[in-house]
Structure formats: structure tokens, C-alpha cells
Amino acid sequence: MLTNPSELLTRNIEQLENQRVMLINIEADELGYSLTRHCTEVAALALDFNHFQAQPRGKNGFRCEFGHQWSRDEKFDVVVVYFPKAKSLAPYLFALAAWHLHPDGTLLITGENKGGIKSVDKLLGSAFSPASKIDNARHCLLYSATLIAEATKPTAEDWVSRYRLSLPGGDIQICNMVGVFSDKQLDQGTALLLDNLPRLEGRVLDFGCGAGVIAIALMQQNPELQLECVDINAMALLSCELSLKANGMQAKVYASDGLAQTEGLFNAIVSNPPFHDGLSSTTDIATRFVADSYKQLQKGGDWQIVANRHLPYSDTIAKVFGEVNTVAENNKYKVYANKKR
Ligand SMILES: C[S@@+](CC[C@H](N)C(=O)[O-])C[C@H]1O[C@@H](n2cnc3c(N)ncnc32)[C@H](O)[C@@H]1O
Numbered sequence: 001m002l003t004n005p006s007e008l009l010t011r012n013i014e015q016l017e018n019q020r021v022m023l024i025n026i027e028a029d030e031l032g033y034s035l036t037r038h039c040t041e042v043a044a045l046a047l048d049f050n051h052f053q054a055q056p057r058g059k060n061g062f063r064c065e066f067g068h069q070w071s072r073d074e075k076f077d078v079v080v081v082y083f084p085k086a087k088s089l090a091p092y093l094f095a096l097a098a099w100h101l102h103p104d105g106t107l108l109i110t111g112e113n114k115g116g117i118k119s120v121d122k123l124l125g126s127a128f129s130p131a132s133k134i135d136n137a138r139h140c141l142l143y144s145a146t147l148i149a150e151a152t153k154p155t156a157e158d159w160v161s162r163y164r165l166s167l168p169g170g171d172i173q174i175c176n177m178v179g180v181f182s183d184k185q186l187d188q189g190t191a192l193l194l195d196n197l198p199r200l201e202g203r204v205l206d207f208g209c210g211a212g213v214i215a216i217a218l219m220q221q222n223p224e225l226q227l228e229c230v231d232i233n234a235m236a237l238l239s240c241e242l243s244l245k246a247n248g249m250q251a252k253v254y255a256s257d258g259l260a261q262t263e264g265l266f267n268a269i270v271s272n273p274p275f276h277d278g279l280s281s282t283t284d285i286a287t288r289f290v291a292d293s294y295k296q297l298q299k300g301g302d303w304q305i306v307a308n309r310h311l312p313y314s315d316t317i318a319k320v321f322g323e324v325n326t327v328a329e330n331n332k333y334k335v336y337a338n339k340k341r
Pocket residue numbers: 181182187190207208209210211212213214230231232233236256257258259271272273274275285
């Protein structure tokens with residue numbers, strides 16, 4: 001099964017035939033692997049860990065990596081960018097594409113109409129010729145552009161924004177890579193959670209760490225924590241690492257889809273859990289997170305999250321934990337815990 005943006009690419013396979021091709025921001029399908037039958041070489045970069053895991057790897061010379069950038073400074077004839085769900089990430093992906101293209105190389109951009117791909121020209125940057133539309137089908141568009149200027153390698157420093165926050169233990173700095181949740185300022189839900197954080201000890205999980213703001217607040221309260229920060233998004237993981245470093249803190253930061261890649265039991269789990277899956281809002285991730293985190297919580301451990309108050313968390317939490325406590329609330333958010341505080 002191919003996603004619609006991938007289907008659109010296969011309708012235009014002549015653009016890729018016998019070329020060295022790189023796919024950036026691949027989706028959870030087998031397009032990359034199937035292209036090995038048509039292309040001289042195929043390399044695929046996943047920025048979403050779930051998409052990375054869906055790839056058949058090491059077959060037919062198909063190379064796939066998870067991360068915010070490709071591990072080597074290789075050049076390709078054609079680079080395909082899947083237009084990102086977070087539109088603000090697009091210029092970064094185009095900068096990556098420019099770096100990995102030969103002079104006069106071709107950039108193809110595929111994505112859903114509703115995802116903002118129509119504004120591609122404004123987002124492309126000066127390294128490319130204006131984009132021309134080459135196909136549209138399945139509610140998707142395919143654009144092409146040519147590399148017309150020499151490109152430099154994108155560095156984290158060029159794509160990060162930093163802001164300072166005052167917390168009870170002192171000021172902290174947060175580093176947000178483009179496209180990561182709550183770019184440039186603290187999310188209001190996270191703010192309510194931070195105002196009501198319990199003091200925690202032992203092995204603690206920050207699920208969906210984003211730029212690491214909860215992680216930094218937890219470490220500030222107790223520098224002895226064995227903190228683990230997980231996220232599905234490579235740009236979020238990089239942001240979290242940068243934020244920890246900027247505040248002189250250390251934690252284990254790694255990719256996980258839900259809690260699947262975490263191991264063992266935690267003394268506490270804290271989160272502002274995701275409520276978006278791509279472009280649509282969903283409570284599935286959160287419902288699964290509640291059930292999975294119960295299984296990975298030490299007996300008597302602390303569990304606390306913040307969520308939009310209109311999301312139906314209460315029943316799920318009560319069902320899984322046997323009780324639900326609203327620790328704090330305002331007109332938009334509620335902080336839920338498994339115990340009375
Ligand atoms: C609401 S944001 C919270 C970010 C950060 N903790 C904060 O409070 O600013 C949710 C985070 O969950 C991540 N996420 C989404 N789906 C996920 C999944 N299946 N597994 C792990 N993390 C996920 C997103 O990338 C995002 O960084």
C-alpha cells in the first residue's frame with residue numbers, strides 16, 4: 001500500500017528512472033524499496049521513527065536512516081521531498097535537499113493539497129529555480145525545481161530558535177528546531193503541567209519530550225533523576241538534546257513510537273501527550289499511551305499528564321489506573337494524575 005504522495009510519484013516514475021535518488025521525509029510505505037527496481041541507487045531519510053520502522057531495510061541495496069540529517073555528505077541526481085505536515089519544516093527539508101543534489105540536480109516535491117504544498121515557491125529558498133507543477137492526482141500535487149546555486153550543509157545552529165523561561169529553580173533556555181511542537185514559546189498546556197509538577201525520584205520518563213521543556217524542569221527540581229526522554233520525531237530529539245546541553249543537564253534521549261522502544265519499569269511518567277497524527281486530531285495515541293504507561297509504571301509510581309480539557313481522557317485514565325485525579329485545570333487544560341497530590 002502506498003500513500004497518496006507516493007502514488008503520485010509512481011505515476012511519474014520516468015523522473016526517477018536510472019537516477020541516483022534520495023527521498024527525504026519518507027512516509028510509512030514501501031515506495032523507497034520498490035524504487036530500487038527503477039533507480040541506480042535509493043537512499044531514504046525518515047524524520048518520523050514510525051515511518052523508519054515501516055521500511056524494509058538492507059534489501060536490494062536500499063539504504064534508509066532515521067534522523068534529522070543523512071549521515072554522509074553524498075550527492076544525488078534527484079532528491080524527493082515529501083512535503084511535511086509541519087509546514088515550517090519545509091524550508092529545512094529543501095535546504096537538506098539542496099545540499100544532497102549535484103549542480104543542476106532535480107528536486108521533486110510531493111504532498112497533499114491540504115498540507116500547504118501550494119505555497120512551495122515561497123518556501124523553496126534561493127538555491128532552486130521556481131517550482132513547476134508536473135502532476136496532480138489523489139488530492140496531491142507534484143512539483144519540480146532545479147538546483148541553480150551552490151548549497152552549504154544545513155547546521156542545527158541555522159535552524160534552531162531559542163527562548164528563555166523563568167522557572168522556580170531559575171531561568172532555563174529551550175532550543176526548538178524548526179517544525180517542533182510549540183516553536184518559539186512555551187505551550188499553555190505544558191505551562192500548567194510545569195506549575196503543578198510533583199517532585200520526582202528515580203527513573204523517570206518524559207514521553208513525547210518535544211524540545212525538552214518538561215525534561216529540563218524535572219532535572220532542575222532534582223538533578224539526581226535518571227531521566228529518559230522519548231519522541232517519534234527526529235527534530236524533537238535533536239531539540240531536546242540541544243536544550244539539555246544548553247542547560248548543562250544530561251538525560252537519555254532516544255526515539256520511540258509510543259512506549260515501544262522503552263524498556264523496564266519507571267518510577268514516574270510525565271507527559272504532554274500528542275493529540276495529532278499527521279494532519280488529523282486523534283486520541284488513539286493518547287489512549288494507547290495511558291494503557292502502555294500503566295504497564296511500565298512501578299507499583300506506587302507517579303503518573304501525570306496535561307491534556308486539552310475537551311479530550312476524553314478521564315474515563316480512560318479511570319479505567320486503566322482505577323482512579324483519576326484532576327490536579328489542576330483552567331479554561332483550556334486539565335492536569336491528570338493517578339494519585340491525589
Ligand atoms: C504535545 S507535544 C509535547 C512536547 C513537549 N513535551 C512540550 O510539552 O512542549 C507531543 C510530542 O509527542 C511527540 N509524539 C507524537 N507521536 C508520538 C508517538 N507515537 N510516540 C512518541 N512521541 C510522539 C511529538 O513529536 C511531540 O513532540
